[in-house]
Amino acid sequence: MRASLGFPKPWSVKYVEVGNEDWLAGRPAGWEAYKNYRFRAFLDAINKKYPAITVISSGSVFNNYTIPYPGAGDHHNYDFPDGFVEKFGQFDQLTTKNQTLLGESRPRITAEALNLSNMEYQARLRLSTRTAVSPGQAT
8 A cells, every 4th residue: 555655665663652541541450451561562572573663652650660671651741830840850860761752741831831841851861742732722
């Protein structure tokens, strides 16, 4: 199909995320299973066949989860303004073995923008940043 649409060469896939917000689905048993063996099973299988791909967990170190190396985490950053101010330096504590995708955040107010500026400052410790848009919010 890819070639029929004018892309004859295979795409270079750098990242694959396993799951989405698994700490919410079937909590607590579903999240415990994800942390204890489900993510590791995907990480090992994907890295065995495709060692150059970074496998991203749907949870992060900010969900009290030690992500198996060389996996990365996905942090969804929703909070109230005071919470964003309190978290200003949270990325300063990470190491290069705690790579983190900022999967979702809503930079609508000053405190959130301040928090995002710190996350951008620590770019060497994260994979990327995406922002979530609420219904009715300008894109």
